[in-house]
Amino acid sequence: TTLKTTLAGYKFDNCMMNAAxxxxxxxTDLAGLRDSRAGSLVTKSATPQPRDGNPEPRxxxxxxxxxxxxxxxxxxxxxxxxxxxxxxxxxxQQTNFMxxxxxxxxDDLSMLKQIQESAFAGLTExxxxxxxxPGKPQVGYDFDxxxxxxTAVFAFFKKPxxxxxxxxxxxxxxxxxxxxxxxxxxxxxNSINSVGNGLMIDPESETVLIKPKGGFxxxxxxxxxxxxxxxxxxxxxxxxxxIAIIGTGGVQNGMDIFxxxxxxxxxxxxxxxxxxEGPKIFNRLSQELTRIMAAKGYDSIADFRGKLKTL
Ligand SMILES: O=C(O)c1[nH]c(=O)[nH]c(=O)c1I
Numbered sequence: 001t002t003l004k005t006t007l008a009g010y011k012f013d014n015c016m017m018n019a020a021x022x023x024x025x026x027x028t029d030l031a032g033l034r035d036s037r038a039g040s041l042v043t044k045s046a047t048p049q050p051r052d053g054n055p056e057p058r059x060x061x062x063x064x065x066x067x068x069x070x071x072x073x074x075x076x077x078x079x080x081x082x083x084x085x086x087x088x089x090x091x092x093q094q095t096n097f098m099x100x101x102x103x104x105x106x107d108d109l110s111m112l113k114q115i116q117e118s119a120f121a122g123l124t125e126x127x128x129x130x131x132x133x134p135g136k137p138q139v140g141y142d143f144d145x146x147x148x149x150x151t152a153v154f155a156f157f158k159k160p161x162x163x164x165x166x167x168x169x170x171x172x173x174x175x176x177x178x179x180x181x182x183x184x185x186x187x188x189x190n191s192i193n194s195v196g197n198g199l200m201i202d203p204e205s206e207t208v209l210i211k212p213k214g215g216f217x218x219x220x221x222x223x224x225x226x227x228x229x230x231x232x233x234x235x236x237x238x239x240x241x242x243i244a245i246i247g248t249g250g251v252q253n254g255m256d257i258f259x260x261x262x263x264x265x266x267x268x269x270x271x272x273x274x275x276x277e278g279p280k281i282f283n284r285l286s287q288e289l290t291r292i293m294a295a296k297g298y299d300s301i302a303d304f305r306g307k308l309k310t311l
Contacts, residue, residue, distance in 0.1 A: 001290050001293050001299055001300075003015050003039070003289060003290065003301065004039075004300070004301075005039070005301055007188060007244045007266045007267050008123065008160050008162075008188055009160075010095045011095075012040050012095065012267065014037060014040075014282070014286060015039060015257070015261065015265075015266070015289075015301050016251075016257055016267070016268050016270060016285055016286070016289075017033075017038045017039055017040040017041055017267060017269055018041055018042060018271070018279075019269035019271035019274070020045050020097075020099035020125060020127065020164065021045065021068075021070070021271065022271045022274050023275065024041060024043055024044045025073070025074060025075065027083055030043065032278075033279050034087065034091060035279070036282045036283075037279075037282035037283050037286050038279065038282045039094075039267070040094060040095060040096055040097060040267070041096050041097070042097035042098070042099050042125055043083070043084065043096075043098050043099050044074045044080070045072060045099040045127045045130065046074050046075075046076065046080045046100050046101070046111065047074060047076065047077065047100075047101065047103065048107050048111060049077075050074065050076035050079070051071070051072055051073055051074055052071075053070050053071035053073025053074075054069050054071030054073075054132065054211070055211045055212060056211060057210050057211055058210050058217070059210065059217075060200065062209075062221065062223075064221055064223050065219060065223040065250075065272050066219075066220050066221050066272045066275065067198055067200045067217040067218065068132070068194065069132040069210050069211075069212035069213055069216065069217035069218065070132055071133060071134070072101055072132065077100070077111050080098060081098065081114065081118060081120060084096055084098055084120055084122060085119055085120060088120070088121060088122075095121075095122050095123065097122055097124070098115065098120065098123075098124050099124075099125040099127055099164070100112070100125070100126060100127065101127035101130050103133055103136050105152060108149065109153070112153060112161075115157075116156065116157055120159070122160075123159075123161070124160065124161045125162055125163070125164050126149075126153065126161060126162070126163045126164065127164040127193070128140040128146060128163050128166075129164050129166035129192075129193035131166065131197055132212065132217060132218060134213060138166050138196065140163075140165050140166040140177075140193075141166060143176055146163075146180055146181075147180050150163075150184045150186075154185060160188075161186065161187055162186055162187050162188030162189055162244075162246065163189055163190065164190040164191075165177070165192060165193065165235075166192065166193050166196060167191070167193070167224070167227045167231050168231060169227070178235060181239060181243065182238075182240050182243070185242075186243045188266075189235055189239060189243055189244075190245075190246035190248055190269070191228070191231040191232055191235055191245065191246070191248065191249075192224070192228045192231045192248055192249045193248070194218025194219055194224070195219040196219075197216045197217070198218065198219035199215050199216055199217075200217075201215070220249070221272035221273070222250055222252055223250070224250050225249060225250025227249065228247065228249025228250045228260070229249075229250075229259055229263050231249075232247040232260055232263040232264055233263040233264060233308060235264070236263060236264025244267070245264050245265050246265060246267045246268070246269055247260030247264075247268045247269070248268070248269040248270075251270045251273060251285075252273045253288050254284075254288025254289035254290075254291070254292050255288065255292060257285060257288075258304075261301050261306075262305070262306070262308045263308055264305065264306040264308075270285070
């Protein structure tokens with residue numbers, strides 16, 4: 001039984017990794033992921049300059065997941081690109097991802113131009129779905145903007161690139177977004193980001209739990225697995241076969257990873273639960289997934305990827 005996977009022509013020893021934003025903001029965090037059983041790592045979404053992000057408290061663990069309104073705090077584009085370039089020299093056997101989330105198209109294009117001209121040989125994840133920058137609507141919910149962004153990006157960017165999408169909740173929206181995405185040479189689509197602008201309350205103190213945006217924040221964890229699986233499945237049913245899918249959302253155990261792959265994912269990312277357990281979680285998840293596959297008689301994830309049955 002093997003957990004290895006391929007995505008956009010790149011080989012990974014393990015089909016699981018972190019989700020951008022969780023335990024990946026500092027070099028120490030990133031080295032911890034690299035030294036774990038994860039098959040790859042993705043950096044915290046970067047902006048051209050460092051950002052402090054939103055006022056605290058801005059993230060809270062909940063009974064079945066978490067709420068966050070971090071506001072894109074990060075050490076800036078150069079910090080993460082430098083880490084990735086060092087990694088290529090010290091750990092050439094692992095392919096990594098760089099996540100970028102400019103607050104304007106110009107910022108995204110500027111970072112992509114620098115990636116294009118750099119020695120970075122991994123994959124780029126263009127985050128179109130940050131729900132927590134006050135005053136900045138999610139690009140992923142503005143289909144004309146998605147088209148404008150991808151046309152501008154692919155006018156010059158030749159390295160492997162995918163997009164991180166927000167969850168959609170209407171079948172027409174799945175049709176519309178994939179009709180746009182299928183027009184571009186995307187290496188992958190990563191679905192989903194947190195379910196935006198949820199609200200959690202402390203009824204004792206009759207107060208919201210986080211400070212930014214009156215308590216509104218992105219929801220992650222077990223709460224969002226049904227939405228995550230539906231998005232992975234709907235995208236897999238509609239995207240050109242050359243566009244791989246990364247499944248993200250609601251993963252707590254090996255069976256959740258199995259379900260994402262059954263829906264069509266070639267790589268599965270772990271966020272909230274990684275935040276709770278740390279990188280050692282990839283030992284547990286790998287063991288659990290291996291046992292599930294062995295019990296079902298699957299040797300590799302290709303044996304069951306995308307093979308969800310309907311009734
Ligand atoms: O608030 C954040 O930093 C954040 N939080 C999320 O839940 N998703 C994102 O893409 C981002 I950039």
